[in-house]
Amino acid sequence: MFKVPALIGIAGLLACLGVAQAQQAADPRLAAATQSFSALPEAERKAIQSDLIWTGHLNSAATGSFGPLTFRAVNGFKAGRGQPDGQLTPAERQELARLARTAREAAGFAVITDQPTGVRIGIPQKLLPKREATAAGGSRWQSADGRITLDVSAAPASEPLQALFERAIAVNPNVQRKVTYKLLQPNFFVVAGETPTGRFFRRQALGPSGLRGFSVGYDKTLAPTFDKVVTAIADSFEPFPSGSAPAPTPVPGAPAVTAAPTQPASERFGVGLVVGKDLVLTARAAVDPCKGLKVGARPAKLRLQDQASGLALLDVPGLASGSVPGLRDAAPAGREAVVVLAYDGTAAGRIAVALPGEVASDAVLAPLQPGGAGSPVFDRHGRLAGLVTANPPDKALIAGVAPQRNHAIAGVAQLRAMLEKADLKASAAAAAGELSTGAIAEAAGKSVVPVSCAL
Numbered sequence: 001m002f003k004v005p006a007l008i009g010i011a012g013l014l015a016c017l018g019v020a021q022a023q024q025a026a027d028p029r030l031a032a033a034t035q036s037f038s039a040l041p042e043a044e045r046k047a048i049q050s051d052l053i054w055t056g057h058l059n060s061a062a063t064g065s066f067g068p069l070t071f072r073a074v075n076g077f078k079a080g081r082g083q084p085d086g087q088l089t090p091a092e093r094q095e096l097a098r099l100a101r102t103a104r105e106a107a108g109f110a111v112i113t114d115q116p117t118g119v120r121i122g123i124p125q126k127l128l129p130k131r132e133a134t135a136a137g138g139s140r141w142q143s144a145d146g147r148i149t150l151d152v153s154a155a156p157a158s159e160p161l162q163a164l165f166e167r168a169i170a171v172n173p174n175v176q177r178k179v180t181y182k183l184l185q186p187n188f189f190v191v192a193g194e195t196p197t198g199r200f201f202r203r204q205a206l207g208p209s210g211l212r213g214f215s216v217g218y219d220k221t222l223a224p225t226f227d228k229v230v231t232a233i234a235d236s237f238e239p240f241p242s243g244s245a246p247a248p249t250p251v252p253g254a255p256a257v258t259a260a261p262t263q264p265a266s267e268r269f270g271v272g273l274v275v276g277k278d279l280v281l282t283a284r285a286a287v288d289p290c291k292g293l294k295v296g297a298r299p300a301k302l303r304l305q306d307q308a309s310g311l312a313l314l315d316v317p318g319l320a321s322g323s324v325p326g327l328r329d330a331a332p333a334g335r336e337a338v339v340v341l342a343y344d345g346t347a348a349g350r351i352a353v354a355l356p357g358e359v360a361s362d363a364v365l366a367p368l369q370p371g372g373a374g375s376p377v378f379d380r381h382g383r384l385a386g387l388v389t390a391n392p393p394d395k396a397l398i399a400g401v402a403p404q405r406n407h408a409i410a411g412v413a414q415l416r417a418m419l420e421k422a423d424l425k426a427s428a429a430a431a432a433g434e435l436s437t438g439a440i441a442e443a444a445g446k447s448v449v450p451v452s453c454a455l
Contacts, residue, residue, distance in 0.1 A: 029086055030086060032086075033086030034067075045064040046062045046064045047097075048093070049061075049063070049064070051096045051099075051101075053232050054099075054104055055096065055100055055103065057073040058073035058231075071086040074086045077092070103228075107229055109125070109229070109232060110125060116133060117138055117152050117154035118241075119237070119238070119239055119241075121152060121236055122233050122235075122236035124229050124233070127226075128150055137153075138151060139151070147219040148217070149217050151214060153213055153215075154209075154212045156210045157206055157210045157211050161186075161188075161204070161211075165204075168191045168202065168204075169182050178194055181193070186353050186354060187205060187207070187353055190202070199218055199223060201215065202216075206351075207239060208240075212240065213239065214237060266455055268286065268290070268371075268453040269343070269371035269452055270285070270371060270374040270391065271341075271373065271375040271376075271388075271451060272295055272374050272449045273447055274319065274447040275313075275323075275324045275419060276424050278316050278319050279313060279314070279422060280300065281387065281415075281418065282313075282374035282451055283374040283389045283390075283410075284306070285310065285373040285389060285390060285391045286453060290302075290453035290455070293451070293454075294451070294454075295316045295450070298316050298317070298319060300316045301314065304421060306417075306421075309418060310408070310410055311387065311389065311415070313418065325376075325447065326383050326384065326426075326429025327383060327384050327385075328379060328385050328429065329412070329428040331413075332359040332385050333359075334361065335359070338358065338378060338385055338386075340357045340364060340388065342354075342368060342372050342375040343371060352448065354437050357377070359386065363407060363408055364388065365405070366405070368388065368392050372388055372392050373388055373390060373391035378440050378444060380435060380440075381429070381434060382429075382432070382440050382443055382444065384429075386411050388409050389410050390407050
């Protein structure tokens with residue numbers, strides 16, 4: 001049985017994620033549990049996973065999606081209570097909720113918007129009652145005995161993210177420090193590890209307003225009880241939040257915290273590909289229905305849409321001309337490596353990102369977040385291989401990092417047919433040498449544009 005070792009904690013679950021997904025075999029118990037879980041309302045699915053985090057059985061995010069990690073977590077909770085079928089009886093669900101509520105209340109956990117930095121994050125206020133401003137303009141929470149420290153920071157992007165990352169993982173011969181996990185992406189990095197006496201986890205994100213991040217360090221002897229709290233903190237972290245945070249629960253004796261005011265969603269976001277003069281190809285899910293459309297800062301109008309393929313074409317007056325990227329002459333093979341060009345973030349500032357992925361049948365496995373509908377998919381030779389047609393339904397983070405998830409795509413034949421409806425000719429592109437992610441982004445990135453839909 002696959003198990004996440006306690007030693008690797010938060011960082012290790014990231015590395016294990018791909019293994020867990022690959023192990024979704026034809027287990028009838030898993031299939032039945034998945035069907036039962038998926039029938040629940042989304043809020044209840046996430047609540048169950050959040051409760052499993054707090055009981056120490058789940059080292060993952062509360063996404064509402066069921067898989068081997070949640071299956072094992074449920075069975076871990078059920079050990080000694082019932083059959084290991086991955087499903088909770090009403091009595092077991094009540095007991096799980098009770099135990100999780102007790103753990104949350106013991107920690108005084110509340111998701112807040114930190115006013116000095118703008119970061120949204122969960123704070124265990126009873127465990128970290130000491131709060132102060134840092135010299136760098138951030139916020140620090142500490143335990144009464146100083147054995148746990150949580151820092152939240154914000155700063156201008158004065159140097160490349162890669163330089164910060166390399167400094168974070170650099171070996172210092174004068175410091176006994178071991179990095180157990182490291183990940184660098186275009187807009188964030190994660191570093192985790194341990195010292196002879198402690199553990200640490202750090203995430204730094206780059207956005208239009210600069211750098212925002214958090215780091216937590218704690219005594220290794222506290223790991224049995226504090227690891228789950230770190231998972232909850234990391235799961236709650238949003239460097240550039242939109243909307244509102246849940247109202248924080250007052251904790252006697254803890255510093256007062258405030259949450260952002262409630263704001264109803266007024267926009268939906270997507271991605272488009274410039275395919276001709278004043279013409280953008282995108283996903284129907286990104287633009288229908290809308291009261292108003294924009295591509296970048298330019299007003300746009302829906303020209304036509306196709307329900308079967310999930311594609312749409314937009315007229316964008318004044319948009320620079322674009323040529324149709326060369327199409328593959330056949331659909332990608334299963335599990336073929338691809339690159340998805342997307343936009344991440346919110347209305348306050350969306351940034352272009354190049355994401356690694358794999359094509360499987362009519363879907364792409366990639367770390368897309370809400371707003372990813374319309375993202376074009378390129379093979380490793382730089383040829384257009386598909387376009388994402390389903391908008392990810394929820395924000396999913398594991399320790400602050402977007403996991404790989406399957407997203408529906410329109411394939412080569414559907415793209416060609418849609419372009420022909422607009423009298424555009426899509427030429428087939430021959431396979432050349434394999435390109436790096438950066439080379440693909442450089443070649444096609446100027447044709448990828450952000451789309452916004454006023455609701």
